[in-house]
Amino acid sequence: xxxxxxxKSAVAARSTCSEVLAGSQDGGIVxxxxxxxLEEGIIDGAIVAGQGEKPWQPKPIVATSVEELLSSRxxxxxxxxxxxxxxxxxxxxxxxxxxxxxTPCQIQALRKAQLYPVGLRDVCDKxxxxxxxxxxxxxxxxxxxxxxxxxxxxxxxxxxxxxxGKGKYWAYTNRGxxxxxxxxxxHKYEQPGCHVCLDYxxxxxxxxxxxxxxxDGWSTVFIRNNNGENIWNKAVAAGIFETKxxxxxxxxxxxxxxxATEKITKNQKELEHxxxxxxxxxxxxxxx
Amino acid sequence: MAxxxxxxxxxxxxxxxxxxxxADNYEGLFTILDNYADLVYCLTLAxxxxxxxMDVALVEGSVCLQDECSVEEIKETRxxxxxxxxxxxxxxxxxxxxxxxxxxxxxPQHEGFVPxxxxxxxxxxxxxxxxxxxQIRNVCVMAYLLLKGTPEQxxxxxxxxxxxxxxxxxxxxxxSSEACGCDIMTKVINQGLCMGCGTCAASCPVFAxxxxxxxxxxxxxxxIKCGACYAACPRAFFSFDVVNxxxNILGIIDGAMNPGGN
Numbered sequence: 176x177x178x179x180x181x182x183k184s185a186v187a188a189r190s191t192c193s194e195v196l197a198g199s200q201d202g203g204i205v206x207x208x209x210x211x212x213l214e215e216g217i218i219d220g221a222i223v224a225g226q227g228e229k230p231w232q233p234k235p236i237v238a239t240s241v242e243e244l245l246s247s248r249x250x251x252x253x254x255x256x257x258x259x260x261x262x263x264x265x266x267x268x269x270x271x272x273x274x275x276x277x278t279p280c281q282i283q284a285l286r287k288a289q290l291y292p293v294g295l296r297d298v299c300d301k302x303x304x305x306x307x308x309x310x311x312x313x314x315x316x317x318x319x320x321x322x323x324x325x326x327x328x329x330x331x332x333x334x335x336x337x338x339x340g341k342g343k344y345w346a347y348t349n350r351g352x353x354x355x356x357x358x359x360x361x362h363k364y365e366q367p368g369c370h371v372c373l374d375y376x377x378x379x380x381x382x383x384x385x386x387x388x389x390x391d392g393w394s395t396v397f398i399r400n401n402n403g404e405n406i407w408n409k410a411v412a413a414g415i416f417e418t419k420x421x422x423x424x425x426x427x428x429x430x431x432x433x434x435a436t437e438k439i440t441k442n443q444k445e446l447e448h449x450x451x452x453x454x455x456x457x458x459x460x461x462x463x
Numbered sequence: 464m465a466x467x468x469x470x471x472x473x474x475x476x477x478x479x480x481x482x483x484x485x486a487d488n489y490e491g492l493f494t495i496l497d498n499y500a501d502l503v504y505c506l507t508l509a510x511x512x513x514x515x516x517m518d519v520a521l522v523e524g525s526v527c528l529q530d531e532c533s534v535e536e537i538k539e540t541r542x543x544x545x546x547x548x549x550x551x552x553x554x555x556x557x558x559x560x561x562x563x564x565x566x567x568x569x570x571p572q573h574e575g576f577v578p579x580x581x582x583x584x585x586x587x588x589x590x591x592x593x594x595x596x597x598q599i600r601n602v603c604v605m606a607y608l609l610l611k612g613t614p615e616q617x618x619x620x621x622x623x624x625x626x627x628x629x630x631x632x633x634x635x636x637x638x639s640s641e642a643c644g645c646d647i648m649t650k651v652i653n654q655g656l657c658m659g660c661g662t663c664a665a666s667c668p669v670f671a672x673x674x675x676x677x678x679x680x681x682x683x684x685x686x687i688k689c690g691a692c693y694a695a696c697p698r699a700f701f702s703f704d705v706v707n708x709x710x711n712i713l714g715i716i717d718g719a720m721n722p723g724g725n
Contacts, residue, residue: 254676278658288662290712461697461699461700
């Protein structure tokens with residue numbers, strides 16, 4: 176099993192834009208990349224997680240301005256169906272060059288949609304930049320609410336940031352309080368569909384990124400294909416990111432590989448368990 | 464010429480939207496007809512009155528059981544075509560014709576419409592209403608590679624078509640598939656497989672699916688049973704062998720559609 180997918184290079188990086196970093200989850204890679212790509216005309220807009228109706232509820236939006244991209248910074252740790260506005264981005268917003276950010280499963284969906292564009296007329300050849308984010312699992316909005324309000328005892332209205340790291344789920348409030356619970360308490364709230372996922376670092380994205388492997392405030396970045404490399408190199412040359420060789424940072428790719436192996440091994444076991452779930456009856460396996 | 468495959472478009476009870484979608488490849492259609500396929504039968508575009516022998520039959524529309532000619536033609540299609548493709552939701556799943564109860568002019572007695580798989584074995588399904596031009600194009604290129612390509616290309620085409628063949632073998636068992644938003648419910652969400660990506664909602668031609676709290680909410684009154692949502696869902700079927708090669712496959716299709724290299 177290829178745990179980290181194909182990639183051309185891996186680096187530790189962070190945005191050089193202080194405005195992005197002020198509200199980004201880690202190194203501000205996705206936001207800065209899309210802002211750069213938008214300003215350079217590499218994309219006409221990007222599908223990102225905007226603000227939904229309820230506090231901390233994301234909503235997929237087609238961002239066509241720097242302001243919209245900036246206001247979509249940061250991880251919300253609950254489901255944002257970015258693929259759902261893909262057709263709209265081309266047919267209603269008229270984008271010819273679409274940027275999209277997604278979890279590994281969403282990037283899988285994107286690539287499948289490009290190969291089998293059953294109901295996505297004139298969309299599949301307009302994907303200009305697919306940014307993938309590392310993902311161990313995700314939560315429904317209600318699950319996230321339960322974790323933050325019941326377990327962390329933080330009101331969603333005073334929540335400033337949530338984070339998963341170092342084996343804990345963290346909730347930071349606007350007034351500076353920090354609440355943390357062991358990550359294992361959150362496992363039961365995970366979205367069931369995540370338990371059959373066999374991708375941790377968005378193997379099929381042009382560029383994928385996440386905090387794991389790099390120091391606080393930095394992100395690990397995999398540059399995966401020619402398109403990703405081309406755009407990434409231009410952005411670095413334009414001073415959008417500062418980078419460090421991934422070998423020079425702790426904990427480095429070793430930890431990424433460890434977590435990817437853990438996730439995929441666990442979920443392969445789950446698929447085996449599903450195959451013999453009942454008495455002589457199993458649950459469906461989507462992988463063929 | 465000798466290397467081309469022969470393709471026919473067989474028109475059952477459908478609206479011609481699938482054929483229009485094929486034609487909406489614009490110059491791409493000419494590329495296909497110039498290099499890969501001879502259109503040997505197509506009531507709208509080719510001058511042939513009877514269903515000939517052919518490599519691939521693209522069948523649009525469902526079969527009207529009360530229309531003797533349709534029943535005869537779908538059987539002939541099966542006998543004379545090596546590969547039968549259900550082109551679009553009506554041929555594959557019945558689609559909008561599932562809601563017909565007869566009484567319409569000028570054939571009010573025409574009331575029983577079934578997917579072609581209820582009458583004949585079908586090899587490949589292309590769901591959707593209409594299936595998008597690029598999906599039809601991709602299947603055309605892959606069908607050509609399957610029949611005329613190098614062993615390597617044949618293997619790739621086989622892998623690409625495999626899920627669409629699996630849909631056909633599943634759908635041809637009458638009543639095994641609802642082919643509507645219900646499939647998203649029963650085969651994906653009920654099975655604990657949905658991760659809320661939203662591809663189903665994007666693929667629905669009639670906007671019957673909205674994402675509520677990160678999961679598809681299906682308006683069954685609006686659903687036309689075209690099968691697009693389920694076919695698009697990455698948790699309906701997902702082949703790592705195929706999708707991991709997405710750049711290679713898209714490159715091959717792109718190359719095939721630009722034989723001059725521009």
